[in-house]
Every structure is written in C-alpha cells, then in structure tokens.
Amino acid sequence: MASHPRQALRFHIIVNARSGRMDAQSKCATIRKILDECGRDYILHVVHDAKALRAIAKKTVDEARRDGGVVVIAGGDGSINMVAQAVLGSGCTFAVLPQGTFNYFGRTHGIPEDLEQAVRAMLMASVCPVQVGMVNNRIFLVNASLGLYPKLLEDREVYKRQLGRSRLVALWSAIVTIWRQHRNLRIRIDQDGETRDLLTQTVFVGNNRLQLEQVGIPPAAQPGDGRLAVVTLRPVGKFSLFGLLLRGAAGTLDAADSVDSFAATDMTIKPRFALSAWSKVALDGEIFWLRSPLRFKVASEPLLLLKPANAATGVADGLHYGHENIDK
Template identity: 35%
Template sequence: MLSSVKPKVKSLLEILRAGRRIQLHAAYTKQWTRSHSMTHTFDSGPIAVIINNGARAGQDLDEEVLRQAFAVHDRQLQMHRVAGDQIGETVRTSLEGGARIVVAAGGDGTVNAVAAELVGRDDVALAVLPVGTLNHFARDLGMPTETNDAVTIIAAGRTRSVDVGEVNGRIFLNNSSLGLYARLVVERERLQRHTNLGKWPAMARAAWSVLRHPHSFSVALHTDERELRRSTPFVFIGNNDYTIEGPHSGERSCLDGGKLAIYVLRPLNPWGLVKLAFRAATGQIVHGHDLEQLHATSLVVESPRAQVDVARDGEVEPFEMPLRYRMRPRALRVIAPLAEAST
C-alpha cells in the first residue's frame, strides 16, 4: 500500500511546486509591469554563457543541451566553463568580444561574480540560468527553473533595471549579513575541508553547532536618519524589503524600491534561537518582537572589532571595520520575464 501512495505524494508535490513557480512568475510580472515600461531589448548579437566549473551545478551542466536550446532562437553563443576566480576576467573578455548579454549559469555566488562586471553599464545585461543549489536572485526575478523556458526569456533579450547593494565597494544582489549566518557558513566550510561530509550534511551540523553557542556582539548602526546601538547575534541587510511573515517568507516582491532593508535580531538563548529558526522556516517571524527593522539608502556599521566576517549573497569573507553600505538604485540591467503593460 505504501508503494502506491509514494508516487501519488511525489506527483502532488511536483504539481504544488509547478503551481508555486507559476504564481511567483505572475506576481513578479504584475509588480514590475505596473511600475516600468520596456526600456531596452538586446535581441541580437552574441550571448556569453559563464559556467562556474568549481560548482557542482556547473560540472553537471550539459553544454550540448544548452547549445541546442539557444540554437532554436538563432542566437550566437559563446560558452565559457571556468573556475570561480576566473569569472571576472572571462566576463570582461566576452564584453570586449562583442557580447551584450552575459548569462550566469549557476547559483547566487556565480551570479554575483558576473554581475560585479556589469554594474553601472546600460549597454550590457545580466541573465541568469538558475542551475545552482540556491537561486534566490533568479527566483525573485521570476526566472523559470526549466532550462528551455529560461533560454526563451534570455534569447528574447527584454531587460529591466534593478537595484544593487554595496558594502565597502563590493556588491550584493540579494543580501549581506554579519553574525549567525556568516558563522554558519565558515563552520560548514571547515567541516567540508576536514571531513567527508557533503554540503548539506555539513550545513546541518554547522547549524547545530552555531545555534547551541550563539554569540551576541555590540554594533552601532548609523542610517540616513537615526542611530541604533544594540547587542545582537545577527544583522541582516537586504537589497530591498524581504517578506518575513507568511507563506512567501524569504522572498522579495520588488527589486527596484531604492532602499536597504535592515533587520536586527534581539539576543536569544540557544533554545530561543531554535524556536526562532522554526518560526522563520514556517513564516511566523514577528516584526518588532523578533526583529527590529530599519530602512535607509546608506548605512554605517561600527563595532569594537577591527575585522568581521561578512556574508554577501551566500559567500563569506573578512571585512575591515567600519562597514559602509549603500544602495545603488537601478544600477544593473537584467533579463527578466516581464510582460508589457496592457492597460
């Protein structure tokens, strides 16, 4: 009996996921169509595809399938399979060779590395082929996860401009943070280096370790209009507002609102953090109770520490204090699945 139930459950989950993708696509199309008209279309010229060969998703990507998908749309393709530290140079070389659309085939880290070379330019556009483990930016753009559907949108070349966050001269498309998440990533990477654990088992063990030993730190946050001094285990800076309550928790409905969304977690003991993690996973975070929220176009973060680990779009690296954040409004042109306004 169980064997007959499992396929039905699996099918139901697939239907729900498909419905969710359609719902997201419609929501973002409606939001952006309401606020913008089409400005640029890059429907000719070569398209450069950057595949991060250092990521598992990049290694598994079938180049021939991708070439065939683009060939249907009669678009010239430049395929580059490179190591992560070669992405920037490869993008610059592609632009010099005439590419005006650069596709990041990978997760958020790959997308960030490609976008860093395109920010501030009106004559080129970023496209995202969501093949990585985590594809938050692609999801918030409304890009479909099916390769052929994504290629159709990329080949059409319709663009919009989105905001870009920046900290000490380094960009982020999704968010940046210091505290809990950065500690978790550092611990996960340590476990992967010294054990045979894969990414997700290492992440689970790292989360258990970090949540059992939360460390609050003192920060002073200086925004455009106010100053906030707190002891906190976690400061999160979003590129525009994140939904933190309800079924759409962790998503953004607007990518061009021009504001940094700053969330400061109140100090919690280990059990409080575990309960908070559960509420976050189920969309039950409460404004004012669990988090303080601020909005600003610029932010300075000060701490007694000389250096802190900072996460940007999932990647962690040390930064010298103070941290200087700013919003760069509509600084990045992106390919997105947007419909033209009909009314």
C-alpha cells in the same frame, strides 16, 4: 507584450562548472542545443576554478562591450554576484541561468530553475532595471550580513562538500551551527541621520523581497525604491534560536520579540570594540573581509537584467523604470 531580442545579439555565457547538480558537460550541451536550434550567436566560458571567476567575468564583460552583447552567468547566487559586480556600470545587459541551491535572485525575477526553460525564457526576455545593494565597494543582490549569519553560511559549505548540495543539508547545517556558542556583536549604527548602539547576534541587510517575505518580514521593512531591509537579532539562548529557525520556516519571524526590522536608505555599521579594522561579511552566500566602517546603500545605477516576458511588470524590486526592449 515584450518584444524578442534581435537575432544578431551575441550571448557571452559563463558557466560555473561547480554550481547545481548537473555536470558542466551537460549544462553546456543543453545551452548549445537550444541556442543552435534558434540560430543564436554565443560564446561559452566554462569555469572550473571559482578563484578564476572574477578575472573571467571582467574579460567577458570587456568582450560584450565591444560587440554589444549580453553577459550571461549560469550559476548560483554567489556566482551571479561575482559576475554582476563586473557588469554593473559597464552598460552591458545581464542575464541569469540559475543553478544554485536556493536561487533567490532568479526566482524573484521569474527565471526558471530548470536550465532548458531558463535558456528559452532568456530568448523571450526584455531588459528590466534591478536595484543593487552595496557595502563599501562590493555589491549584493540578495543579502549582506555579519555575525551569526556568515557563520551559518560557512558551516553550510562544509556540509555541502561532505553531503551534497540540497536544502535539507542546508537546514541540518543550520541546526548544528545554532547549537554551538557564538559571540555577540557590539556595534554602532548610523542610519539615515540617527545613531544607536546595539548588542546583537547578527545583522542581516536584505535586497531581495522573496527571501524576506518567506521568513515573514513585513512590507514596511521590505527593500525597494532605494531602500534596503535591515534585520537584527537580540542575543538569545540556543533553544530560542531554534524557535526563531522554526518561525522563519513558517514565515512569522518578525513576530518574535527578539527580532527587529526596518528599512534604510543609507546605513553605516562599525564595531564599538574591535581588535581588527576588518569585518567578516557574507554577500550573497560568499564570505569577504571588508574594512570597517561598513557603509550600506543602494547603488547609483541599476543592473540591466534580461527578465522573462511573463514576469515583466515594469517595476523591478521597487525601482520605477519603464521596460526597455533589448533591440534599443
């Protein structure tokens, strides 16, 4: 059974005011109530402007390093990514209070989506190493993609601002996006010593078993043990894309002839014909412009995640490390 974190440990908590359905005041009140009840030491940083998150994350990591505390983010997968980018390599322990729409990272590691339950689970958690994906100098915990998938995410954000954050809104947005015309990608992939040219509508690189299992990607292509999952889609028409959307919902995506999936430990993607040296890439739901070529690999060190005791198995995302009590 996992041991409890020592009482003197301070939690440095970043709250993304815009994530989830609860307002910032309610989130902070819930967090304060539980931590005060348990006599725990903590500092709250509330972020109202997403543009300020990166700077606040860096400052918070510096504070946590000085007192040996834990860096905590209450937000969606995009916010988690931004804070994890600052935490990785710092030696700090990392904790997550999922507040997004899909919460793939939190759900994969058994962290409750209910905020009160997540805070209580954090107090009973143990340190577990988690594999981190990288593309150039940016990390991703759930997925990285280029082509059609980033466009789906961009359009989804527009609809969320108009209609609110929900999985139903996300589905409707995907249907509308698929109906439009899209440009195919002509790329060259160098993967584990092999080179091939490809015409594809999207390239999806996954680092989250839950998301990939839900759409039907087979175990042989799953991430873990230093591997990332790669999914490509051959050019198809609109109605075939709708069919693929249904297959993904049913968990049978890999049975489609137009879908290819494989595992890779080191992969470079570069456009065969490009007017710009920059590529639009989605990382855990956030859009970035990265300079080509794009090199995908697993980070040289894991993220030290506080994982709930009832979800702890000693193996995180295929990384074979022993559990470490946070008291150490």
